[in-house]
Every structure is written in structure tokens, then in C-alpha cells.
Amino acid sequence: DETEFSGLTEAVNDLGEGDIDQIVVIVGPEGGITHAEVDALVSAGARTAVLGPTILRASTAGPVALAIVQTLLGRWK
Known part of the structure; x- marks a missing residue:
């Protein structure tokens, strides 16, 4: 969301251990x-x-977001 201030990195880092398998981009x-x-x-x-x-x-945007998430989760190094 271009109106958001929090980045994808922050959103992923704020997830609990049980939420990691629940990520949907x-x-x-x-x-x-x-807005609706x-x-x-x-x-x-x-x-x-x-x-x-x-x-x-x-x-x-989708592939970029997925690459960020995979890297943050340690699945890509």
C-alpha cells in the first residue's frame, strides 16, 4: 500500500513463529x-x-515482495 509507512521487512519481522506459514502477499x-x-x-x-x-x-511487485519475504525468512541466502 503506497500510503503505508511501515515496510514489508517490518511487517514480516513482526510476525510470530506460528504466523510464518500464514503469509499471503x-x-x-x-x-x-x-481504500474500500x-x-x-x-x-x-x-x-x-x-x-x-x-x-x-x-x-x-509480486515477485519482488516474494523475494523479500523469502530472504527475510532465511529461505534464500
């Missing part, structure tokens, strides 16, 4: 996710995060 369409969609996701238990100051295309 949601990438919105080109143009972004609406973000609110619905947060109400369902999602946590918003930002990848950085540069907004990536939807086709790139």
Missing part, C-alpha cells in the same frame, strides 16, 4: 487497490506494508 492491479478494498482486507486480518518509495508495476 496481495498485489493490486495497475492503478492500485481502492484495503479496509476489507485489514478487517479480514491483513496488514498493509510498502515496498519502498518507488511504485512498481503489478507484474513486478
Whole structure:
């Protein structure tokens, strides 16, 4: 979420041990996710995060986010 201040690294590091297998990365369409969609996701238990100051295309944001998560979890070194 480009309006978020917390990064993906912080969001993953804040997870408890039991939550690690529950990670789901949601990438919105080109143009972004609406505020209503973000609110619905947060109400369902999602946590918003930002990848950085540069907004990536939807086709790139997912693989980048997954690479970050895999690295933070120690699955990629």
C-alpha cells in the first residue's frame, strides 16, 4: 500500500513463529487497490506494508515482495 509507512521487512519481522506459514502477499492491479478494498482486507486480518518509495508495476511487485519475504525468512541466502 503506497500510503503505508511501515515496510514489508517490518511487517514480516513482526510476525510470530506460528504466523510464518500464514503469509499471503496481495498485489493490486495497475492503478492500485481502492481504500474500500484495503479496509476489507485489514478487517479480514491483513496488514498493509510498502515496498519502498518507488511504485512498481503489478507484474513486478509480486515477485519482488516474494523475494523479500523469502530472504527475510532465511529461505534464500
